Amino acid sequence: MKKIFSLQTLYFLIGIALLGGLWELISTLTKHEIPSPRATWLVFREVMQHPMQNDPDYKGIGTKLLSSLERVAIGFGLGSIVAVPLGLLVGSSKAMMGIINPIVQLLRPVSPLAWFPLGLAIFQDSHKASVFMIFICSLWPTLINAAFGASHIPQDHKNVSKAFGFSKWKYLTKILLPFSLPHIITGLRLSVGIAWMVIVAGEMLSGGIGLGYFVWDEGFNGGSIAKILVAIIIIGLVGLLLDKLFLFLQKRFTYAS
Amino acid sequence: MSAISLSPENHTETFHHHHAAPANGYATNSIEINDVSVRFKTPKGVFTAVKDISLAVGRGEIVSLIGHSGCGKSTLMNTISGMVKPSSGSVIANGNLVTKPGPDRGIVFQNYSLLPWLSVYQNIYQAIDAAIHGKTATEKKALVENNLKMVKLWEHKDKLPGQLSGGMKQRVAIARAFAINPSILLLDEPFGALDALTKSNLHVELLKLWNLDNREKTIVMVTHDIEEAIFLSDRVVVMNDGPAASIKAIVDVPLPRPRNKKEIVHDPVYMGIHDKLLGFLVDKLSINDL
Numbered sequence: 149m150k151k152i153f154s155l156q157t158l159y160f161l162i163g164i165a166l167l168g169g170l171w172e173l174i175s176t177l178t179k180h181e182i183p184s185p186r187a188t189w190l191v192f193r194e195v196m197q198h199p200m201q202n203d204p205d206y207k208g209i210g211t212k213l214l215s216s217l218e219r220v221a222i223g224f225g226l227g228s229i230v231a232v233p234l235g236l237l238v239g240s241s242k243a244m245m246g247i248i249n250p251i252v253q254l255l256r257p258v259s260p261l262a263w264f265p266l267g268l269a270i271f272q273d274s275h276k277a278s279v280f281m282i283f284i285c286s287l288w289p290t291l292i293n294a295a296f297g298a299s300h301i302p303q304d305h306k307n308v309s310k311a312f313g314f315s316k317w318k319y320l321t322k323i324l325l326p327f328s329l330p331h332i333i334t335g336l337r338l339s340v341g342i343a344w345m346v347i348v349a350g351e352m353l354s355g356g357i358g359l360g361y362f363v364w365d366e367g368f369n370g371g372s373i374a375k376i377l378v379a380i381i382i383i384g385l386v387g388l389l390l391d392k393l394f395l396f397l398q399k400r401f402t403y404a405s
Numbered sequence: 406m407s408a409i410s411l412s413p414e415n416h417t418e419t420f421h422h423h424h425a426a427p428a429n430g431y432a433t434n435s436i437e438i439n440d441v442s443v444r445f446k447t448p449k450g451v452f453t454a455v456k457d458i459s460l461a462v463g464r465g466e467i468v469s470l471i472g473h474s475g476c477g478k479s480t481l482m483n484t485i486s487g488m489v490k491p492s493s494g495s496v497i498a499n500g501n502l503v504t505k506p507g508p509d510r511g512i513v514f515q516n517y518s519l520l521p522w523l524s525v526y527q528n529i530y531q532a533i534d535a536a537i538h539g540k541t542a543t544e545k546k547a548l549v550e551n552n553l554k555m556v557k558l559w560e561h562k563d564k565l566p567g568q569l570s571g572g573m574k575q576r577v578a579i580a581r582a583f584a585i586n587p588s589i590l591l592l593d594e595p596f597g598a599l600d601a602l603t604k605s606n607l608h609v610e611l612l613k614l615w616n617l618d619n620r621e622k623t624i625v626m627v628t629h630d631i632e633e634a635i636f637l638s639d640r641v642v643v644m645n646d647g648p649a650a651s652i653k654a655i656v657d658v659p660l661p662r663p664r665n666k667k668e669i670v671h672d673p674v675y676m677g678i679h680d681k682l683l684g685f686l687v688d689k690l691s692i693n694d695l
């Protein structure tokens with residue numbers, strides 16, 4: 149017989165129930181200043197009424213979500229295009245490692261938000277500035293992990309390349325890339341997680357559109373804590389999905405020897 | 406050394422020449438190792454792995470290298486394959502000074518060394534594609550097919566190495582080395598990690614492949630297994646323990662071919678060789694130590 153409920157599912161449900169209970173409790177303690185899960189659910193349904201509406205005066209939550217995702221995709225995509233080859237280069241060459249590593253170490257700890265005003269000064273446009281910010285913060289984890297992969301290619305694989313006289317191109321496509329791929333995907337997964345966290349903050353700064361702006365404008369300024377909670381849940385769910393997507397890719401491209 | 410030693414008395418055979426003498430009874434030498442020493446730079450200083458080794462291997466000869474773990478067997482093999490440069494001395498393969506690996510020498514590594522993200526088919530195809538120039542894609546594909554059929558893995562061509570057993574991986578590695586049709590095959594503990602039955606089957610398969618090619622391929626093999634060395638080889642080279650390992654003795658195996666595994670173990674010649682080799686390998690242990 150096929151099991152419908154595994155132990156894992158049970159644990160998951162217990163976790164959700166605990167979270168719901170805690171939420172309910174806090175809601176009661178704050179005399180519903182923090183809305184209850186039920187009240188939030190009603191606001192959620194209301195927010196979800198016309199999710200894809202895209203009028204100048206009213207943009208649905210789905211439209212806002214898509215615009216946030218779009219900026220993440222552009223910034224993260226551009227960042228990855230730079231970080232993957234650079235990381236592989238850094239991992240393959242001691243000289244490149246020596247040159248690039250100090251720069252990465254210096255810039256990596258900088259809060260992504262610190263890049264926002266710089267982006268604004270460069271591009272004179274708050275949307276481009278937040279893409280720029282996402283771009284920068286997407287670089288580091290991917291670069292570091294790609295470099296780690298490229299610098300840890302097992303001697304066995306290198307021996308195959310040497311023994312059979314692989315060309316540079318064959319070495320790149322049949323050994324370096326496939327070996328580094330799971331590491332690269334780990335980097336991308338960390339990067340997209342950071343990018344998704346940062347976009348919300350960025351949109352609070354830039355204003356205008358996106359989920360971050362929704363939190364700030366309709367939630368905080370509009371005095372609706374329920375909307376803030378709704379946004380938090382949506383942001384969390386989307387972040388979770390992005391993470392699972394990259395986790396899936398990571399498993400897909402990891403090989404037992 | 407204690408009174409009753411297993412060490413044989415006369416083990417000063419053909420070595421310490423400045424130029425490797427031609428291998429007995431062979432028209433041409435396939436490999437000539439001339440006074441080869443290999444030194445590695447390590448954090449603790451220079452480490453001499455093998456010192457002043459000379460050895461000639463005839464065309465079509467099968468030679469085994471035996472010796473204790475870490476004595477320098479792989480290192481010596483790697484000087485023939487061109488994976489390691491001798492610090493002094495030289496290696497000549499097929500009349501050419503060895504400076505790097507080449508398609509005239511096929512290598513089967515100690516641990517298969519298949520690329521885990523490539524299918525069985527692709528592992529062989531990519532090696533052929535890199536090693537062999539001037540053949541069309543169709544010809545290369547035919548080579549892959551022939552060699553995979555030869556080791557009876559054609560049905561498994563689309564599997565990844567991770568889905569294969571140890572013996573199957575070993576056969577892929579052998580097919581890959583054979584596919585580039587090298588005149589010299591270098592096998593580094595090719596059957597080391599296999600169970601006795603698989604090992605036996607692969608011995609027979611290897612000899613079949615060698616026969617198919619009119620016994621013209623020269624095979625140098627590293628092994629720990631005395632029975633395997635005798636069954637397969639024309640000569641067995643015993644190495645001293647490192648550091649600075651040299652050749653301790655070379656033992657001829659004058660058993661006629663084809664050899665039958667079950668029968669030769671009762672052959673007095675076989676038993677004599679076996680005892681001799683065992684003596685070389687365990688001469689540090691005396692009966693009193695056991």
Ligand SMILES: Nc1ncnc2c1ncn2[C@@H]1O[C@H](COP(=O)(O)OP(=O)(O)O)[C@@H](O)[C@H]1O
Nearest residue numbers: 445447454473474475476477478479480481647
């Ligand atoms: N690249 C290397 N650098 C330093 N030492 C090495 C290197 N390769 C082998 N050695 C040393 O040389 C000795 C012989 O190694 P190896 O040829 O692999 O032995 P075997 O194959 O007989 O077990 C060992 O002590 C080993 O540690």
Ligand SMILES: [Mg+2]
Nearest residue numbers: 478479480515
């Ligand atoms: Mg070895």
